[in-house]
Amino acid sequence: MVSEALPGYAKGVKVEKISSAIHEFIKANVPGEDILLDEPMCKHTTFRVGGRAQCLVRISSIRQLEKLIPYLKTVGVPYFVLGNGSNLLVGDKGYKGIVLQIGSKMGTAMVEGACIRAGAGLAMIQAARCAQENGLSGLEFASGIPGTLGGGIVMNAGAYGGEMKQVVKEVTVLSDQGEILTLDNASMEFGYRTSVIKNRPFVVIGALLGLVPGKKEEIFERMEALAKKRREKQPIEYASAGSTFKRPEGYFAGKLIMDTGLKGYRVGGAMVSEKHCGFVINTGTATAADIAQVIWEVQERVKDKFGVTLEKEVIFLGDF
Template identity: 50%
Template sequence: MDNIETKIMQELKGIIVKPNEPLCKYTNTRTGGPADFAVFPTSIEEARKTVLLTKENGLDLTVIGNASNLIVKDGGISGVVMILTKMDSVRIDGDKVVAMAGAALIDATQAAYEAGLTGFEFASGIPGSVGGAIFMNAGAYDGEIKDIAESVTVLTRSGEIRTYKNAELDFGYRHSRLQDEDDIVLEATFLLKHGDKEKIHARMEELSFLRASKQPLEYPSCGSVFKRPVGHYTGKLVHDANLQGFTIGGAQVSKKHAGFIVNVGNATATDYQNVIKHVQDVVFEKFGVRLETEVRIIGKD
């Protein structure tokens, strides 16, 4: 590891590299073990350089953004973890918002509002990054990323830069082709419409109020844990199974919103995983419905 560390530090000179970095500092659950190397590129070229270095040296490469819908296991992640949050520029181009992958989705929606562009309001309170939102086809309040994404620029694991149009991205419920091909989002262009700024602002305020009143924003969490099963609502299933308040260690099924698991005090990723499994088992036993996770769970046990 010492030889690899020296090589990484030399070849990525000028890029922020943190060996043995605790990932709990970057996840919304405040859990997760260390990365062998956490790398923070600030540009497309720095990201490409990092990808090529890992490929040349046979290192594992994991890419994360705001880690808002992610659980990193307590054993951490081997190899290089490329964290894109410093690739965060957002600009307006006519009726389009062009945002780099590490930009907060909330910042992109704010830029749209300030430019008088409508169509992005549904995402105004989603805590993830632009890259994560594309990857997962994030959605809320009857809107989804697929409705406004015009094109996405990605970096392949072999270092090639490509641009996909909306129709090529195979968007589905919490799905995009990026999950199948493992490409890395670099930048996204969102096509919006000019609208009334007061109405845009009013809708964003309305959705912010709804989120704050229904979701447990006062605690660290990984957002919505489970996908919505066909014909059912996750929150109702968990509520009807009398699981709200169920706790293992510091991880608890939220008493405020049954679809969330919150960190009520020094939770570990293992606590989260155990709560998730218990909820899945009980809901299946009571209702015959198998809950699938929406949250991504990665890393070593």
């Protein structure tokens, strides 16, 4: 099978250790308890599958990123910036590189009038909750999205008619040269599940979100209504990466998949959800290869039957 990122290793075999020089550099900038060698990536994705990464570093400050990213680029070591792993499938054979995880340690949120200034590691659900508690409307759509703010901005995450481009005023990013830049909404070039950052060597480190004052009770009610819709229509009881495919222009991915006869189609422990065909789920025993095979099969059959190419939302990392 073709890798979309970097080659991995045989399943069940520990990945090659990073060099002592690289390890020492990381240790000089990150506390030892935040450096996880030979780390199983199944612990860090919502699919709950994936092989081991050479090293996973839990990032707690912008300063750490300023040090690590230019260094890794200079020495030619591959790295991948991870949020909550809610849109990621890591191959069973692992990832030969460094995973930089931006999570709760960079998840600050500060209310500034009708705005929220937040760190990239803030969970989207927490951002929506913060807005509601402070009587700010506009983030209700994000109340059920399991990713982090940084990841949500990169892919212009959205649901139920809302998306990040509607609320982002400015984004603070770090270049691979270690330079901090601020991009306004127009500079972000937001599109359907994309932004300028997808094609530039930038890492989101924070953002300013512009919201609208509202009544806490009404905002809460809208969030509860959306949560009810999710429970009724989405297979949230299973591990998945949310919607597996982007919506093709003029169609709905789930309906195309259903009309192709793939409802309930499975390989091993991976399956096209019977509740919503736009979701590929881990029924509990799937491998990354199972999930990848279901995705590829769906793409091929929908293309053959309808001539429509389904573009996946899920990022593939490593070898399968």
